[in-house]
Structure formats: C-alpha cells, structure tokens
Amino acid sequence: MLISLIYSFLYLAPKGLLILAAVLPAFVLMLYVYRRDRVEPEPRGLLLSLLLCGVAATVLAVISESVGASVLAFFLPGGESDPAYGVWMYFIVVALSEEGFKYLALRLRTWRSPEFNCRFDGVVYAVFVSLGFALFENIGYVLMYGLGAALMRAITAVPGHASFGVFMGAYYGMARRSENLGRHGLSVFFRVLAVLIPTLIHGMYDYIAVTVTEEVSTSFIVFVIVVFVLAFVLIRQLSRRDEYIA
Numbered sequence: 001m002l003i004s005l006i007y008s009f010l011y012l013a014p015k016g017l018l019i020l021a022a023v024l025p026a027f028v029l030m031l032y033v034y035r036r037d038r039v040e041p042e043p044r045g046l047l048l049s050l051l052l053c054g055v056a057a058t059v060l061a062v063i064s065e066s067v068g069a070s071v072l073a074f075f076l077p078g079g080e081s082d083p084a085y086g087v088w089m090y091f092i093v094v095a096l097s098e099e100g101f102k103y104l105a106l107r108l109r110t111w112r113s114p115e116f117n118c119r120f121d122g123v124v125y126a127v128f129v130s131l132g133f134a135l136f137e138n139i140g141y142v143l144m145y146g147l148g149a150a151l152m153r154a155i156t157a158v159p160g161h162a163s164f165g166v167f168m169g170a171y172y173g174m175a176r177r178s179e180n181l182g183r184h185g186l187s188v189f190f191r192v193l194a195v196l197i198p199t200l201i202h203g204m205y206d207y208i209a210v211t212v213t214e215e216v217s218t219s220f221i222v223f224v225i226v227v228f229v230l231a232f233v234l235i236r237q238l239s240r241r242d243e244y245i246a
Helices: 002-035 044-075 083-110 119-145 147-155 157-180 184-209 214-240
Strands: none
Touching: 002 119, 002 147, 002 157, 044 083, 044 119, 083 119, 083 157, 083 184, 119 147, 119 157, 119 214, 147 157, 157 184, 157 214, 184 214
C-alpha cells in the first residue's frame, strides 16, 4: 500500500507541478484586474462563470480552426509557400475564431446582466473570459511540452490573451454605455470594434511569432512589449475613470 502511494505521488506530482505552472500566470493577471475594479467589484460567481465561458470558447475555437485550416488547404494548396496563406490563417482562421468565440461567450453571459453597470466591468468580463481561454489552452501546451513551454507562455501567450481581452473589454464597456444612452448605432459600432481590434492585434501577434528569422524575432519582442504596455496603461486609465453607466 505504501509503495503504491509513493508511486502514485511520484507519477502525479510532476503533472501537478506542470498544471500549477500553466494556471498560475492566468490567476495572477485575474487578481490584478479584479483589484483594479474599484467602483463595484463583480460577484465571484459571475467571474467563475466567465472563466468557464472562456474554456467553452477554447473548445469551439479548436473546432473552428480545424475546419478553417482544412478549407484553407483546399483553396490554397501551396500552404505556407503562398503569401496569402499566412494572412488568412493567422488573421481569419486563428485570430477571428478565437476572439470571435470569446466575444460571443462574453456577450451571451453579460450583456443583459444587471451586474454590468460600470464601464470598467467590460474590461473585467473580457479579461476573465480571455484568461479562461488562455488557462485551458495553456494546460494543454504545458502537459505536452513541459515547463519550458510554461515559462515561455507565461511571459507571452497568457498576458497576450489578457491584453486582447483588455482591448475587447474597453470597447465592450463603451458599447454598453452607448446602449444605455439610447445610441444603438454607436453601440453596434463599438461592439464591432470589440471584435475587430483584438482580432487584428491577435493576428499580427501570431503572424510575427511564426516567422523564425532573427530580424522578425526582434520585431515580435518589440510588438509584444508595446501591446502589453498599452494594455497596462489602458487598464489604469479606465480604472481611474470608471463610473456607473446603468
């Protein structure tokens, strides 16, 4: 019995460490954004449901990307040798699928929620959906590739998804405010931007990341730093200027 317990511990402990390494960066970022919500912090049950919405968005995006990649291979059989392939793959098949399903989950869960009564709420909701997505995706990568992948994704992919969520949430909050003011057309415009802007940033992120030349690798680092800094500044500004919109 003791030998069996020891064997189980030795077998499971490394996997537990990998899972911890996968989820920790996401939880740190969630805590940071949660603490910036100063006017009226959101219920924890709602935030948990948004994390689960992010997980569901991951599953839907995987299916969508698989179908999209097959369709793309049919129309562009040259694959990566075709200059148009990268644009379609990383901006449409990947970025639009992932950001689109994040937004769909976000809107279905929160648009009519009575808790959505402050502008900064949009940022909190979108970041939690995005980090639910990143958390679930990260666990798969880390279990497959190990701690090295955990470290790399902790400083790139996880904060990347959080940043995409910040931009999505900023426009989403403006859309809710415009809707409350009876400006439906402007609300629709902001909702389109809530999908379009994160998709463009995400697509550029992926497009640069897959290029292996030294020059482009430097460009990727600069791009990532700029996106992270802009998202951080936006969080601070929106947090300071938060107000009730209901």
